[in-house]
Amino acid sequence: MTAETSQTTKWIACPPSELSWRDWGDVVVVYHHGSADTHQLTPLGAEAIRSLQAAPLTAAELRDRLSQVFEVESDQDLLRYLEQLMLRFDELGLVERAP
Amino acid sequence: MSDLEIADRLRRDGLRLYIGPFVTRIRVTLPGLAEHIRFLYTDTPLDDSDGLIDFDIKLGPPPGIRRWLGLGATVYVDDVMQFMPFDPAIAVPMFEWGINWCVFNRPHQYLILHAAVLERGGHAVIMPGPPGSGKSTLCAALSLRGWRLLSDEVAMIRPSDRMILPLPRPVGLKEESIEVIRRFEPSAFVSRPWPGTKKGTIAHMRMPPESVARAGEMASPAWIVCPKYTSGATSRFEPIHRSQAMLYAADDAFNYSLLARVGFETLADVVESCGCFEFTYDDLDAAVKAFDELVPTMSTPMEGVGA
Amino acid sequence: MTISNDLLLSALRDPACTVRFSLRDWNAVLRRARIARIVARLAHLIEEQGIIEKIPERVRDHFVAAHAEAAQHARIVRWEVNRIEHALTGIDTDVILLKGAAYVITGLPPARGRLISDVDIMVPKDRIDQVERALIDRGWGTMKLDNYDQRYYRTWMHELPPLRHEQRQSVLDLHHTILPPTGRLHPDPALLREDAIPVGVGRLKVLSPTDMLLHSAAHMFQDGELSGSIRDLADMADLMKVGGEQPGFWDGLVDRAERLDLARPLFYALRFAQRFLGADVPDAVTRQAARFGPAWPVRTLMDALVSRSVLPGDGEKRYDGSAGARTALYIRSHWLRMPPRLLTRHLWQKSLTSWAAMSGKEPPEQAA
Structure with missing residues (x-):
């Protein structure tokens, strides 16, 4: 993919009306109305989208928030993981760059 | 109904079967298939009401020049050829797949x-x-x-x-x-x-x-x-x-x-x-x-x- | 089958008359509406009359199924348009949506219950390579065509070879104008772009209502396939109706058509939309357009060809008369689009390719 991202890129999720959820414990199933795709997410991925529905965040801000919710270390690995996740979600239409 | 009567109806207006909620009209213009269809659907009720047809299936020779050459058979749904022509020797399974095609592609109310x-x-x-x-x-x-x-x-x-x-x-x-x-x-x-x-x-x-x-x-x-x-x-x-x-x-x-x-x-x-x-x-x-x-x-x- | 006793045409012209249909009538109407891919459109027309409760429940089941299918098509088009905009971020060009995509995005009446097989967009010719590259970067790929077809598209056509998205399998036609440059008619794409109307806040545009009608006419009467064209005619009747509600639409129509080199297709569109679907065209416009009609032998031939092609055949008639009419129309539309020498070559290649494709093709896979 050619998409570039930077530390200042803020991400925003598609609006709540665009998604239907089923929370099945360690797997969260989400249906995206626009693409009609069904995705299986980890609870972390699901929480990432929910956080970005509330407010646009950079990957670092998202990392800080998620590390609190899931009580994991807020390190470089998590940041890199979330940056990759944002690019993937962007391709799927689940998130986009905030204007 | 005798095989002869069934064959006759299959050739003309068709048999209308209640397959679950769907009335399926079946027409067959190839010889020798009536007994096989009867074997499979012998208990299936017939609709003689001239009411709505949900699936309209016909098993017959392919259109165009192949018909005149006597080459092969095909399945029509709503009179539109649905499968590439095939050997009439496998007409029965192809006929069943014709009904499948309708069930898979049509009733989107379910x-x-x-x-x-x-x-x-x-x-x-x-x-x-x-x-x-x-x-x-x-x-x-x-x-x-x-x-x-x-x-x-x-x-x-x-x-x-x-x-x-x-x-x-x-x-x-x-x-x-x-x-x-x-x-x-x-x-x-x-x-x-x-x-x-x-x-x-x-x-x-x-x-x-x-x-x-x-x-x-x-x-x-x-x-x-x-x-x-x-x-x-x-x-x-x-x-x-x-x-x-x-x-x-x-x-x-x-x-x-x-x-x-x-x-x-x-x-x-x-x-x-x-x-x-x-x-x-x-x-x-x-x-x-x-x-x-x-x-x-x-x-x-x-x-x-x-x- | 004639125009006056054709139940499907009656239903399209006057949806209220369907309350009198017997189930036997419905069998004939639904079968032909399915062939013409307009079941959901028919359902919409009936619902708009507020008479759906008077339609037999078993017929309504078919409408529910058809609506679901059409809703999927509309959703796919909206998502494809969304993804195209996404892919073209950072490229400085307007994108004009054509045909089905334009109807769906603007919510114009031809969108109702429409089944759409691909998305058509038009960009300026000097941007088309850049746009194609951006799309390829985002997952679209050029469909596998043999060298002949590739050359054919790139040299002689008004669009690039179709692009298919590798994951979504959707097909996108990328145009720089609306008719092939080799044809006799040359609508100037710059004129179309000048009048195009923005939709939403982004770069997306659609043709003006007048140009939409002219494009649809050009498409049906000069270009491409003509099977199932009752749908296209119904589109044009719809566009005439909504266009006619805007001031100045009828006054400027024929002049605009002449300016775009599309007066002849407009003549046919008006003629057949009136004849088959009872479209309401002001007499002055009919008279004005009549100047651009063909001489009588061609007119009589077209009348016969279009009648047989527009009324989808019942039963096996599809394979005799109307199949012949469609072939004649196919040859005719290629004749119009290409110089004669090219025509022979193209048809020759086409028939070889399709024959090879056909004989190699397996019947559709069915689960056992």
Whole structure:
């Protein structure tokens, strides 16, 4: 993919009306109305989208928030993981760059 | 009706069969097929009302020059050629696939999963299964041992109440499973084999009369079971995660994504109301016994992992 | 089958008359509506009359199924348009949506119950390579065509070879103008772009209502296939109706058509939309357009060809008369689009390719 991202890129999720959820414990199933795709997410991925529905965040801000919710270390690995996740979600239409 | 009368009606205005909720008009302009169609659909009620036709199927020679050369046969739906011309020697299986084509592609008022469905005590088991999983063989065996056959091919779910509609049609058997079912139940009505189809040799087992008689009785989904034929395995139910069951069912569905949100909500509800299992088996008698043991506990459906 | 006793045409012209249909009538109407891919459109027309309750329940089941299918098509088009905009971020060009995509995005009446097989967009010719590259970067790929077809598209056509998205399998036609440059008619794409109307806040545009009608006419009467064209004619009747509600639409129509070199297709569109679907065209416009009609032998031939092609055949008639009419129309539309020498070559290649494709093709895979 050619998409570039930077530390200042803020991400925003598609609006709540665009998604239907089923929370099945360690797997969260989400249906995206626009693409009609069904995705299986980890609870972390699901929480990432929910956080970005509330407010646009950079990957670092998202990392800080998620590390609190899931009580994991807020390190470089998590940041890199979330940056990759944002690019993937962007391709799927689940998130986009905030204007 | 005699074979002669049937042949005559097939050639003219067609026979109209009640296949589950659908009136299917069948016309056949090739010779020698009436007895085979009669064999499979002998218990299926006829509609003589001149009412609405849901599926209109015709088996006949292909259009154009091939007709005059006497080359091959094809299936028409609504008078439109649906399959590339084929050898008339496999007309019966192609005809059944013609009806499949309609069921898979038309009634989008229902969610249509690719799965066998059987019922016992009011509870339905949905069995999605890719080719080779033994879905049809297991389905035929269960239908010969007290489970009511709703369909060996589609789980047709009504979105308004998540009930499954029966679609009693012959069970398609492939290759070795033809002999397996003949041996399993010598009194079963299994058609002659038709070699040379794209899927090898095919035969059909006529659906049990009870299945046809109760075609108006819907069933409520209780289990999703993904069968896995494994040579030498003992029969065993292994709970699987709901999301896994949903993936199996959605992946192979005919109109899950067409129905968009309705498809998602309907299937997710069904999955939530079902016990979800993978079922490994080899011996059919043992498999039937294992299924029967599911039932008594089923006044409260068994729960899979993640329930 | 004639125009006056054709039940499907009657239903399209006057949806209220369907309450009198017997189930036997419905069998004929539904079958032909399915062939013409307009079941959901018919359902919409009946619902708009507020008479759906008077339609037999078993017929309504077919409408529910058809609506579901059409809703999927509309959703796919909206999502494809969304993804195209996403892919073209950072490229400085307007994108004009054509045909089905334009109807769906603007919500114009031809969108109702429509089945759409691909998305058509038009960009300026000097941007088309850049746009194609950006799309390829985002997962679209050029469909596998043999060298002949590739050359054919790139040299002689008004669009690039179709692009298919590798994951979504959707097909996108990328145009730089609306008719092939080799044809006799040369609508100037700059004129079309000048009048195009923005939709939403982004770069997306659609043709003006007048140009939409002219494009649809050009498409049906100069270009491409003509089977199932009752749908296209119904589109044009719809566009005439909504266009006619805007001041100045009828006054400027024929002049605009002449300016775009599309007066002849407009003549046919007006003629056949009136004849088959009872479209309401002001007499002055009919008279004005009549100047651009063909001389009588061609007119008589077209009348006969279009009649047979527009009324989808019942039963096996599809394979005699109307199949012949369609072939004649196919040859005719290629004749119009290409110089004669090229025509022979193209048809020759085409028939070889399709024959090879056909004889190699397996019947559709059916689950056993």
